[in-house]
Amino acid sequence: MNGPVDLAVLDRAIVRATQGGLPRVPRPYHTVAEAIGVAPELVIERLRAMLASGAIRRIGVVPNHYRLGWTANGMSVWDVDDARVDELGMRVGALPGVSHCYRRPRRLPAWRYNVFAMVHGRDRAEVEVQVGEIAALLGDAARAHEVLYSTKVLKKTGLRFE
Amino acid sequence: MSRAGPEAAGARTHAPAGIADPVDRAIVNALQGEFPLCERPFAAAAERFGIGEDELIARVDRMISDGTLTRFGPLFDAQKLGGAFTLAAMAVPAADFERVAGVVSAFPEVAHNYARDHALNMWFVLATPTPEGIDDAVARIEAATGLPVHAFPKEREYFVELRLVA
Numbered sequence: 122m123n124g125p126v127d128l129a130v131l132d133r134a135i136v137r138a139t140q141g142g143l144p145r146v147p148r149p150y151h152t153v154a155e156a157i158g159v160a161p162e163l164v165i166e167r168l169r170a171m172l173a174s175g176a177i178r179r180i181g182v183v184p185n186h187y188r189l190g191w192t193a194n195g196m197s198v199w200d201v202d203d204a205r206v207d208e209l210g211m212r213v214g215a216l217p218g219v220s221h222c223y224r225r226p227r228r229l230p231a232w233r234y235n236v237f238a239m240v241h242g243r244d245r246a247e248v249e250v251q252v253g254e255i256a257a258l259l260g261d262a263a264r265a266h267e268v269l270y271s272t273k274v275l276k277k278t279g280l281r282f283e
Numbered sequence: 284m285s286r287a288g289p290e291a292a293g294a295r296t297h298a299p300a301g302i303a304d305p306v307d308r309a310i311v312n313a314l315q316g317e318f319p320l321c322e323r324p325f326a327a328a329a330e331r332f333g334i335g336e337d338e339l340i341a342r343v344d345r346m347i348s349d350g351t352l353t354r355f356g357p358l359f360d361a362q363k364l365g366g367a368f369t370l371a372a373m374a375v376p377a378a379d380f381e382r383v384a385g386v387v388s389a390f391p392e393v394a395h396n397y398a399r400d401h402a403l404n405m406w407f408v409l410a411t412p413t414p415e416g417i418d419d420a421v422a423r424i425e426a427a428t429g430l431p432v433h434a435f436p437k438e439r440e441y442f443v444e445l446r447l448v449a
Contacts, residue, residue: 224439
């Protein structure tokens with residue numbers, strides 16, 4: 122890159138160069154810098170800035186759930202009172218075994234649930250125990266719930282921005 | 284499993300022992316974040332495991348190859364980078380499931396696609412470079428499959444796990 126560095130363009134180049142992973146060599150940031158034609162210090166500085174802004178959630182190894190023994194996963198979905206959903210959603214997310222917890226829109230009549238909590242365990246029995254903990258926490262605020270188990274992975278490529 | 288972010292407390296305690304080698308386990312537990320940002324990050328990180336730079340690189344290489352790790356590097360937040368993603372679902376007739384799965388999975392915007400045991404039996408994640416791209420992809424998937432797509436964009440994130448205990 123010549124002339125003044127456009128940070129948005131530089132950040133995009135760093136994303137493209139690293140979204141498939143960092144090189145596993147002694148000086149990985151130097152390799153990335155060479156590939157996109159900037160100084161290594163600049164790559165490190167921008168990675169640090171993207172970490173600070175939250176554009177990068179973290180840098181490191183990403184383990185495979187299944188290989189760590191978390192072989193059962195259920196998407197538990199809950200119809201929670203709108204007046205209490207945010208307070209309760211935060212508490213559901215804080216439970217052990219819940220890996221992701223979001224509020225999402227209902228799609229009536231096809232779909233009545235507004236809270237999605239992904240639950241992991243070594244087997245379905247362990248998932249069900251944790252679903253029971255969520256049910257106990259939500260109490261009367263939850264009018265209904267279901268657990269959707271995945272039966273087949275049809276595609277898993279991960280996110281690619283461009 | 285543990286709380287999100289390096290500042291958070293409370294490691295999840297019921298982790299299964301899926302990794303037998305103690306050094307591998309230490310690496311997986313300690314290097315899910317805070318990989319050093321310096322000239323020789325593997326050398327800096329290796330010190331805490333009592334191994335050398337070359338051995339840490341070799342172990343990460345091996346764990347990528349054998350599937351213990353799905354990747355190594357920065358984990359980006361697509362939304363903070365200007366992109367968009369949403370969960371979406373369809374009710375696909377059983378007799379037509381294979382064909383529709385092929386059509387849906389062929390869309391580059393579909394990052395993950397799972398069959399699930401429910402009337403809404405196909406659940407996928409759409410990721411696009413712009414927020415407008417989501418509506419466009421939904422419309423094209425509906426046109427290509429002849430089936431309605433229900434989009435479930437997140438309205439609020441209560442918790443996202445960033446680390447697993449090995």
